[in-house]
Amino acid sequence: MESLLAVLSSINSFVWGPFLLIPLLLLTGLYLTIRLRGLQFRVLGHAFWLAFVKRSEKGNVPGDVSHYQALATALAATVGVGNIAGVATAIGIGGPGALFWMWMTGLLGMATKYSEALLGVKYRVTDAKGEQSGGPMYYLTHGVGGWFGKTLGIAFAIFGVLASFGIGNMVQSNTAAHQLYDTWGISPVVSGLCLALVTAVVIIGGIKSIGRFAAAVVPLMIVLYIACIIVVLVAFADRLPAAIALIFTDAFSGSAAAGGFLGSSIILAVQMGVARGIFSNESGLGTGAIAAAAAKTDKPVRQAMVSMTQTFLDTLVVVTFTALAIIVTGAWMQEGLKGAPMTAWALEQGMGGGWGLYTVAISVMVYAFTTILGWSYYGERCMERLLGRVAVMPYRLIFSVMVFVGAVTSLEVVWTFSDIANGLMALPNLIGLLLLSGIVVKETRDYMSRKDWKDAD
Secondary structure (H helix, E strand, O other), X not given: OHHHHHHHHHHHHHHOOOOOHHHHHHHHHHHHHHHOOOHHHHOHHHHHHHHHHHOOXXXXXXXXXOHHHHHHHHHHHXXXXXXXXXXXXXXXXXXXXXXXXXXXXXXXXXXXXXXXXXXXXXXXXXXXXXXXXXXXXXXXXXXXXXXXXXXXXXXXHHHHHXXXXXXXXXXXXXXXXXXXXXXXXXXXXXXXXXXXXXXXXXXXXXXXXXXXXXXXXXXXXXXXXXXXXHXXXXXXXXXXXXXXXXXXXXXXXXXXXXXXXXXXXXXXXXXXXXXXXXXXXXXXXXXXXHHHOOEOOOOHHHHHHHXXXXXXXXXXXXXXXXXXXXXXXXXHHOOOOOOHHHHHHHHHHHHOOOHHHHHHHHHHHHHHHHHHHHHHHHHHHHHHHHHXXXXXXXXXXXXXXXXXXXXHOOOHHHHHHHHHHHHHHHHHHHHHHHHOHHHHHXXXXXXXXXXXXXXXX
């Protein structure tokens, strides 16, 4: 097992190292931002209006869920353990400067997410049950075309299924189960069984069931979590200006993280910021396009604008609040703290009475569960692309069982393998985005060429 872990760790270091995915992700986001003329900044306000005010299309248009439900499903999958444990890991290893690179990943990633969602809707297909199915496995196959596009599409689907069982399932249930055990002594067997049963109840109903659940739960869980963080920031308000200054200086100078026990160079800050940023918002992975493809719309640009707000909310809001709490309280410099316990310690400094620990425990549980739901849909769409509609129900059942397995199993190898699968999902997707960027630009210009396009929405 140790030798296998060593091999996987080496592969993971290469995939997420400074010479492959990190520059490719950032440069793709920058390239799309330039080609779209900073669209994510120009239309962000209108995008939020579409997502949270208008919420759905008028008339009989193709799709399975509303704009808002598609967005909520994507948020369910991304606002998860990475926003609590992943942020703490990034800052604990890479220093406060890692947050700056998370911001860069998020800001550029909004253009990437927009492009993914647009292509996801444009190239979606109707499956045997009459549901919309889309994502990189379809726009790579039909948009890029030929044997190369088909190969990229199949590769994405394979890695998507593998990642859904890893980072989207077992890792989540394992983290939640251990958090509940550490906080209240609940056996992982009990929590794993409950998680598996509730997962099965929700996902067997398909995207409509997942969409309804996500639409109801996701906004509430985000608002309550941020409210708790605000309590901490108010308590340490005098440290906030210095913390913000440290984020910018540390991004380009590096610092000694974890109380000086682990040196943090600029490269390490960039690497941790980008890797954990992508882990959190998934811009570049292509998963957001799968949720977008289910939306009721006949205008790909419209859903693309809605979808890019997911990256903003995840990284520029939830991640930022968590990181600021960790920095202002000095949690990142406490020896022996890492992951979710670091975030819990930070919240406890501002809330006291054990409330910080309870807040993190409940948040981890809810975030992990919603992530499991979102990723179950991603995985089943990838499975359908590989084996057809007949494979969907068996996948849902096996997926539910693996939730329990993840809760009661040691997952050090699974964590590393999941990171690799995420990276291998991103590679074919990023290649496809670059090849299809001309179509994204054309669709966007055609849609926005009308002077009244905002009024028409």
